[in-house]
Amino acid sequence: MKVLVAIKRVIDYNVKVRPNSDNSDVELANVKMSINPFCEIAIEEAVRLKEKGIATDIIAVTIGSQQSQEQLRTSLALGADRALLIDAEQPVEPLAVAKCLKAVFDEEKPDLILMGKQAIDGDNNQTGQMLASLIGCAQGTFASEVNIEEGRVSVTREIDGGIQTLSLTLPAVVTTDLRLNEPRYASLPNIMKSKQKPLATVTTDELGVDITARTKLLGVEPPAQRQAGIMVNDVTQLIDKLKNEAKVIS
Amino acid sequence: MSILVIAEHNNDQLNSATLSSLSAASQMGTTIDLLIVGYNCQAVAEQAVNIANIRKVRVADNSAYQHFLAENIAPLIAEVAEGYSHIIATATTTAKNIMPRVAALMDVQAISDISAVVSEDTFKRPIYAGNLVATVQITDPIKVLTVRGTAFDAAATEGGSAMIEVVSQVYELGVSSFVSEQLAQSDRPELTAANIVISGGRGMASGDNFDLLYRIADKLGAAVGASRAAVDADFVANDMQVGQTGKIVAPDLYIAVGISGAIQHLAGMKDSKVIVAINKDQEAPIFSVADYGLVADLFTALPELESKLS
Numbered sequence: 001m002k003v004l005v006a007i008k009r010v011i012d013y014n015v016k017v018r019p020n021s022d023n024s025d026v027e028l029a030n031v032k033m034s035i036n037p038f039c040e041i042a043i044e045e046a047v048r049l050k051e052k053g054i055a056t057d058i059i060a061v062t063i064g065s066q067q068s069q070e071q072l073r074t075s076l077a078l079g080a081d082r083a084l085l086i087d088a089e090q091p092v093e094p095l096a097v098a099k100c101l102k103a104v105f106d107e108e109k110p111d112l113i114l115m116g117k118q119a120i121d122g123d124n125n126q127t128g129q130m131l132a133s134l135i136g137c138a139q140g141t142f143a144s145e146v147n148i149e150e151g152r153v154s155v156t157r158e159i160d161g162g163i164q165t166l167s168l169t170l171p172a173v174v175t176t177d178l179r180l181n182e183p184r185y186a187s188l189p190n191i192m193k194s195k196q197k198p199l200a201t202v203t204t205d206e207l208g209v210d211i212t213a214r215t216k217l218l219g220v221e222p223p224a225q226r227q228a229g230i231m232v233n234d235v236t237q238l239i240d241k242l243k244n245e246a247k248v249i250s
Numbered sequence: 251m252s253i254l255v256i257a258e259h260n261n262d263q264l265n266s267a268t269l270s271s272l273s274a275a276s277q278m279g280t281t282i283d284l285l286i287v288g289y290n291c292q293a294v295a296e297q298a299v300n301i302a303n304i305r306k307v308r309v310a311d312n313s314a315y316q317h318f319l320a321e322n323i324a325p326l327i328a329e330v331a332e333g334y335s336h337i338i339a340t341a342t343t344t345a346k347n348i349m350p351r352v353a354a355l356m357d358v359q360a361i362s363d364i365s366a367v368v369s370e371d372t373f374k375r376p377i378y379a380g381n382l383v384a385t386v387q388i389t390d391p392i393k394v395l396t397v398r399g400t401a402f403d404a405a406a407t408e409g410g411s412a413m414i415e416v417v418s419q420v421y422e423l424g425v426s427s428f429v430s431e432q433l434a435q436s437d438r439p440e441l442t443a444a445n446i447v448i449s450g451g452r453g454m455a456s457g458d459n460f461d462l463l464y465r466i467a468d469k470l471g472a473a474v475g476a477s478r479a480a481v482d483a484d485f486v487a488n489d490m491q492v493g494q495t496g497k498i499v500a501p502d503l504y505i506a507v508g509i510s511g512a513i514q515h516l517a518g519m520k521d522s523k524v525i526v527a528i529n530k531d532q533e534a535p536i537f538s539v540a541d542y543g544l545v546a547d548l549f550t551a552l553p554e555l556e557s558k559l560s
Contacts (some may be wrong), residue, residue, distance in 0.1 A: 017378045095359045126350035133354035138425040158342040158488045165429040212357035218385040229541040235554040244523045248503040
């Protein structure tokens with residue numbers, strides 16, 4: 001079966017993010033960029049499905065500037081068969097991303113769409129659900145286990161109260177949680193081979209999608225800072241402080 | 251201007267998370283309706299009518315909605331949403347699953363996890379694991395929002411007398427079905443609603459050692475949480491994870507034990523009123539957000555803490 005994996009280029013999770021000089025947006029200049037960690041898990045799951053002989057064709061897709069080719073090449077090195085860049089210089093909101101992915105879905109007709117449950121930049125956690133909505137198909141969000149079984153996919157989900165398992169008809173959108181798998185690193189031979197794999201580019205106009213923003217970012221600021229605390233010497237002093245200074249225990 | 255709040259419940263009890271959305275809603279307008287979607291959920295409706303300042307409690311009660319499948323509930327909410335200016339739910343895993351699907355059906359860009367209301371169309375929300383706060387204005391005529399529960403006080407559960415209205419539309423897409431569920435059973439308070447939370451990290455070294463935390467939690471009436479490292483290592487279940495991708499908590503007292511303090515964990519607890527860190531590594535980043543830090547071996551500090559708490 002055919003698997004579409006949607007990925008996103010984001011600021012690397014180790015980078016301490018800052019507002020830019022006029023606090024209008026996040027500072028992106030000279031910052032290390034990577035594949036969103038949840039998307040790496042989605043790629044890994046697709047590659048494992050291929051190794052099990054279930055997936056036959058893995059397409060990695062992203063929406064972003066030409067620089068996003070870097071993350072698509074990494075996806076190819078990790079095991080995707082081909083890649084598609086939807087070229088957009090401006091930031092694209094989740095609904096518009098979902099519309100672009102819907103256009104790719106209509107063209108490619110994948111059986112399964114895998115993507116991260118959220119990107120660690122905007123923390124929106126929307127795109128997968130929106131795509132499933134636009135396709136009118138089933139969704140398995142926050143997946144910690146995925147099993148393909150005769151035209152359906154069984155998805156175990158991490159929910160607030162514990163764990164839930166759903167059975168979905170294909171095609172379906174599955175968004176990945178942290179414990180679904182542990183992504184591999186790309187090997188050097190695979191990185192070399194990835195340069196020969198096909199990477200196509202398409203514009204949002206060619207897909208017929210209007211990506212005009214529906215929201216305005218009015219500013220970005222650091223959160224309120226906590227006052228510096230104190231170190232206590234022992235448990236007795238800690239209990240005393242909590243009882244008599246902070247008054248949070250009795 | 252009228253606002254539709256989507257209730258969080260288990261078909262039996264109204265979840266207190268709903269009260270945060272109602273409180274956020276009251277900052278956007280005065281006409282507030284509550285929508286309860288579920289199966290055999292009349293008890294929830296009866297609790298909800300007492301909540302102050304609700305005009306109507308609208309109830310869609312059908313077996314199609316029993317397990318809160320997004321595929322069935324989203325089209326119902328999108329239809330009921332007609333005529334409202336804001337559609338709001340608290341950012342639980344249920345709402346995070348459903349609300350973007352609703353927004354896409356309505357062709358609206360949703361805003362997730364708002365932490366403050368600036369005006370009826372402008373909101374603050376944490377981004378980058380709470381390391382920055384964005385101010386966002388929505389230009390769509392209908393605002394679909396999820397609300398960070400810890401950022402808004404709970405609305406009063408008494409003093410209201412809303413009328414109940416039956417919503418009879420049924421959507422059953424037939425593309426998804428419920429198989430099973432394993433819900434954590436605990437006599438301790440719910441993590442996101444507890445006044446005191448004590449959490450363990452990789453330093454706990456095993457799941458059995460979490461007993462040290464449970465015993466203290468029972469003395470304090472606290473909930474027990476965990477860092478991602480502790481959940482990944484299978485010490486405890488995923489429903490205990492506090493952090494960027496787990497639960498967001500803001501109790502009066504948060505005690506972090508054997509947790510180094512990765513930014514992804516801090517994202518889930520740094521709005522707590524008082525933070526205590528117990529860690530044997532004095533360089534651990536958790537100390538930078540702690541009000542009280544104790545450099546100690548947790549295997550000696552925890553039994554001592556337990557015995558000295560009256």
